[in-house]
Amino acid sequence: MQKCCKGSEVISKKKILLVGGCGFIGHNLALYLSKQGHDPVIVDSLSINNIYSLDNTEILNQKLYKSILESRLELLKKNDIDLIIQDARNYNSISALYEQIKPNIIIHLAAVSHANRSNKDPHTTFDHSLRTLENTLDYAKTKKIHVIYMSSSMVYGNFETKEVDEDTACKPIGIYGTLKYAGELMVKSYNQVFDLPYTIIRPSALYGERCVSRRVGQIFIENAIQNLEININGDGEDKLDFTYIEDLVRGISYCCDNEKSQNETFNITYGNAKKINELINILRDEFKDIKVNYKEKENFMPERGTLKIDKAKKLIGFKANHSIETGYREYISWYKNFWNKIN
Numbered sequence: 053m054q055k056c057c058k059g060s061e062v063i064s065k066k067k068i069l070l071v072g073g074c075g076f077i078g079h080n081l082a083l084y085l086s087k088q089g090h091d092p093v094i095v096d097s098l099s100i101n102n103i104y105s106l107d108n109t110e111i112l113n114q115k116l117y118k119s120i121l122e123s124r125l126e127l128l129k130k131n132d133i134d135l136i137i138q139d140a141r142n143y144n145s146i147s148a149l150y151e152q153i154k155p156n157i158i159i160h161l162a163a164v165s166h167a168n169r170s171n172k173d174p175h176t177t178f179d180h181s182l183r184t185l186e187n188t189l190d191y192a193k194t195k196k197i198h199v200i201y202m203s204s205s206m207v208y209g210n211f212e213t214k215e216v217d218e219d220t221a222c223k224p225i226g227i228y229g230t231l232k233y234a235g236e237l238m239v240k241s242y243n244q245v246f247d248l249p250y251t252i253i254r255p256s257a258l259y260g261e262r263c264v265s266r267r268v269g270q271i272f273i274e275n276a277i278q279n280l281e282i283n284i285n286g287d288g289e290d291k292l293d294f295t296y297i298e299d300l301v302r303g304i305s306y307c308c309d310n311e312k313s314q315n316e317t318f319n320i321t322y323g324n325a326k327k328i329n330e331l332i333n334i335l336r337d338e339f340k341d342i343k344v345n346y347k348e349k350e351n352f353m354p355e356r357g358t359l360k361i362d363k364a365k366k367l368i369g370f371k372a373n374h375s376i377e378t379g380y381r382e383y384i385s386w387y388k389n390f391w392n393k394i395n
């Protein structure tokens with residue numbers, strides 16, 4: 053493995069395979085890892101929540117999302133990051149492909165990454181989330197390649213306390229959280245049986261540049277920019293541990309660079325939940341006339357809160373840098389620029 057410099061620190065340059073790496077987290081992560089001196093390679097079908105599935109998006113935002121997704125591809129190209137278009141469910145093709153890539157680390161991101169969509173279509177969710185994961189684990193097992201699995205805060209289910217840590221019992225509700233937890237157990241079982249090194253990461257309520265997943269932070273800006281009303285499920289007093297994408301990708305990169313991350317589970321979030329209404333207040337500074345409607349809460353959406361990040365701080369030196377005060381403002385500013393460019 054080559055050495056490369058990250059500031060004054062010398063790290064080993066690693067070939068890092070990102071399965072599902074052209075999604076929101078994956079492409080931001082690939083860009084970050086490449087800047088750190090690593091060699092990321094992406095395998096993605098572009099078929100889930102991506103450019104080949106745009107027909108399923110509401111007409112209103114198709115042009116916008118197409119431009120956002122194309123800008124991901126342009127950025128990857130500009131940074132010489134390889135993207136191989138391949139469905140990761142196909143065991144034979146994918147095993148041969150991984151064998152050619154010969155990664156030092158695999159980060160598994162492929163999934164149907166949306167609670168509502170998962171509840172509506174469990175079969176597709178299972179197929180893209182767990183079938184693909186099993187293919188990754190099967191390839192990695194004999195070579196003992198470090199597998200980093202992207203799980204979710206949804207594995208905790210309803211938070212029974214204001215804060216949860218990695219030792220809090222997981223009681224997922226609904227298809228998405230349950231399949232994410234099933235994925236965690238699969239990863240751990242490969243560690244038990246094959247001694248496969250792993251890291252499990254639980255992010256929460258992400259927001260940031262080039263997201264098309266239609267989570268609250270994104271929809272609020274999109275509606276505000278188009279002078280549309282904003283709908284909130286519930287009274288807006290629910291708290292979420294909103295996390296800016298830069299903090300997450302930096303946390304994942306620490307897991308790639310630090311062996312202490314191996315065979316551990318980490319919450320990688322901002323580490324302090326905020327009310328949805330606080331996000332709205334920030335938005336109001338930028339868009340004075342927004343109109344907000346409060347609607348009934350969605351089914352199977354757990355009550356959440358803060359994910360403690362003390363363990364990540366202690367073992368891998370992770371600290372989040374962006375409160376919503378800074379991160380959400382940066383995201384709004386990016387969105388305004390992007391919007392002006394394409395309109």
Ligand SMILES: NC(=O)c1ccc[n+]([C@@H]2O[C@H](COP(=O)([O-])OP(=O)(O)OC[C@H]3O[C@@H](n4cnc5c(N)ncnc54)[C@H](O)[C@@H]3O)[C@@H](O)[C@H]2O)c1
Nearest residue numbers: 072075076077097098099100101140162163165180202258
């Ligand atoms: N975004 C969040 O807020 C969040 C929070 C917690 C956990 N996660 C988890 O992180 C991971 C990545 O999330 P994201 O937000 O980047 O999702 P995303 O929907 O933006 O990206 C997922 C990518 O996986 C690809 N993919 C899906 N099935 C595939 C298959 N069969 N073969 C090849 N590629 C396939 C898609 O084409 C897409 O590009 C997911 O596992 C998700 O559950 C996300």
